[in-house]
Structure formats: C-alpha cells, structure tokens
Amino acid sequence: MGLKINLLVNKKQKKRPAGRRAEGRTVLNVSVLFIILLLLGASGAYAYQFILTKEVELLDREIIDQKAVIASYNDVEERKSVLVAKTNEIQRIYNEKFDYLKAIEDAQQLFGFSIAIESISIEKTGVVSVEARKVSDITFSQEQAFATNIAEMNLTVIVPTSVELEDTIDTLLGFEGQGLSSVIVTSTSLTEEGEYAVVFSITFSSASPDTDQQNL
C-alpha cells in the first residue's frame, strides 16, 4: 500500500512541476489581464463621467451668462411685452372691422339696378337699412345676393301706385336661393307724397367674413 502511494507521488512529482508552472503563469497572466481590463474599464468610465460633469458645468456657466444677458435687457423685454399686448388689441380691432364698401356695393347691386337707392345706413353688426325707389321691374341678382357680408337688410321700396306695391311684394316674397334666409314684409304705408312704401326685412345666412383687414 505504502509502495503504491510512493509510486503515485513520484509519478505526480515527475509530471507536475512543468504543468503547474504553466498553469500558474496562465492564472497569473489572466489575472493580470483581468485586473488591467478592470482598471482600464473603470478609468475609462470615470474619465467619461468626469468629462460629462465638466460639460454640464460649462453649460451651466453658459446658461448663467445668457440669463445675465437677458436680465440686462429687462427694459426691452417689458417694452416689447407692452407692444405685444397693444398689437393683439389692434389686430382684434382690425379683425372686427366691417367691410362697409362691400356692403354698399352689395346693396346697390342686389337688385340689379332695378331700384334707385336714396339712402343706405349700415351698422357694424351687418344690419343694413336701404331706402329705394323702384325704377323698373325688380330683378334679383343671385350672384351678388348670396355672397354678401350683410346679415340683415331692412329694405324700404317706394312705388307710385298700389298695383306696383302689390307687384313688388309678390316679386320680393317669391325670391328664393341659397344663402337667403327669409324675406318678410314688415310694413306698408302711404307717404306724404301719395306714394306707397313697403318695408321688407331680408335676412342672409351667407354673411362672409370681413375683409377690411386686407387693406392693411
């Protein structure tokens, strides 16, 4: 038994020294390589973090500088803020403007010059009052009628005879078309000159947006 042990020991003792040294070197090399890699990785990571931190500090400094520049222009900022508020108000006023010229043109051309307009009164809300005298058979210009910024028209037509009065009422009440909401006879009366006056209330649903701002 003891002999066997001795033999085994001798065998191992003969084989191991060279292999063990090689193994030892491998372990050492791998360990050194591993440590170097770890050190390199750690250093790289730390260096990158350091660079990023410095970049943040630099950006902070630049932000502070820019804020200082902006603070030094505080009066400009305030003056501009007032201007912005005022410009908003001016824009609002212009947007709310009513195109009176278009309303006058529409009122004149609405009946294709079959009535002679004596007076037109226009409110900013789009309510137009027209006083006119019939000069020929009333015709209705559909093209002009339905693309108007007039919301409501109170039309007074003066005619010389009762027959023409009836004819005028029939004609205007017969008008139909897209954009025209309603035509109502509000009143009829005899004028001091012995003529007849009929008042129509015409409402339009096609009131187009104001265009006065285009003048600017």
Added chain:
Amino acid sequence: MNLKTATSDIQTTLRDYVGIMVFITEGIIFILLVVNFFVPTYQKIVALRAEISQKETELASLSSYANYLVELASSSLAVEEEIINYALPSENDVVTLIVTYEGLAKMEGLEEVSPISLAPGVLQQEKEAIEEGQTGVQQVLFAMEIKAENEEAADAIIQEITNTSRIFDILNLSWTVPEVQEGENTESVDLVIDLATYYYIQPPNIVSGQAIVEQGQSQIEFISKLQQARRFEDLILDGVEVGKEDLMETTSTISATLQ
C-alpha cells in the same frame, strides 16, 4: 506519517484548485465592481447625458432669445413702438386724432367736411378712466359728416378711413343721395360716419417674459403692413419757419423785414 500525507494531500488539492479559486475570487471581485462601480457610473453617465441634452436645448433657447432681445434693442423695437404707439397711443393723444381727421378732410373730391367735434370732456376721459381703475383699450367717439362730389369720392374716403395709421373704426355709416336742387351737383353723396378711435391704458403689472415677447415675432408681418397705413402730418403740418434763408446768416429774414 499520516499527518504528513494528509497535509501533502491538502497542498496537492489546493494546488489543483488554486486556479479555479483565483477565477472565482476574480469573478466575485468583478461582480462586486460591476454592482458597486460600473452600474452606478453607467447610471450617472446616462443621467449626465440627459442633463446635457436638456441644458443644450435650454441654452439654445436662451441664446436665441438673448440674440432676439439684442437685435430688438438695436434695431426694430423703436420702429415697432413708433408704429404701434401711433396706431394705439398709450394716452389719449388728441393731436394725432385731429391731424388724421384733418388729413382725411383734405382728400380730393370732398365738397364739405364738418369740423372735428369731440364730445366735451374727451380730454378728461383718460383721467377719469385711470381714477376708476380702467385698463386696456379705451374708446373715443366722434362723427364725420361729409359731402362727396360723387360715389367714387365717397368710396375713396370710406376706403381711406379704414387705412389710417391712427386707427379710425367706422361704427355706423349713413350714405344718402340728396334731392337735387336746380344748379346743384347731381352726383353728390352725403355721408354721416360715426367713428371710434382708441387709446390704451397700460395695466399696472403687465406680464412679460420669453413666451410673450416671442409672440411678438409672429406679429412682425402685421406691424409691417400697419406701417404702410396712411399718415397726414406732411399734408397738415407746414414746415416751421426759422426766419433764415441761410442758416449761417447772423440775422434772420424775419427780423430783417421787421427792421
């Protein structure tokens, strides 16, 4: 002898497994290092990169805004103020109102224009409004009665009223073709125009800041259009006589004439 053999066995076993033990130790060190150093460092780096990105955006915005303010101060602010303050003065400026009214009255094709008539107390209006704590846009009402030569002239004056530098806003318009008397112009048109002009009482604490000021950039086009609106100073206000034909002369022509 047995003890020696046992010790030798342990040494042999240790020698056999020393490499593995070293690797295990290194593995543990690596894991500890990863957990305690690399992961936190990576997280810090990610956070720093996000912070840098956010700060770069902030810096770009601030730089752009600072440049805008510098440019505004050096060039366009004064011009913009001049245009806007003329259109909507910060006080009840009756002078530009009268100049604009008189300028309109001097237009060609107008036979008669009523003299400007402002409601009594219009100059007092601003003081009362301030006392009452009113702010923002204030309205000044007045009327203009015009006799135009013909429809074209009437159209032209309405068009001109909508395009004045000092805002004139038509509230109501009456267009009448007068009954023709013998010897009168058969084409004339009578206009009665109810008008409003405005002035602005600044609120005590007007909000200012980057968002509001930058809003102004979108208004530049409108302001440049407003700049094209009509002014009448040249038409209304004559040049001031200095009394010298040659400014280097020691005596003026007026004093010379007086003598």
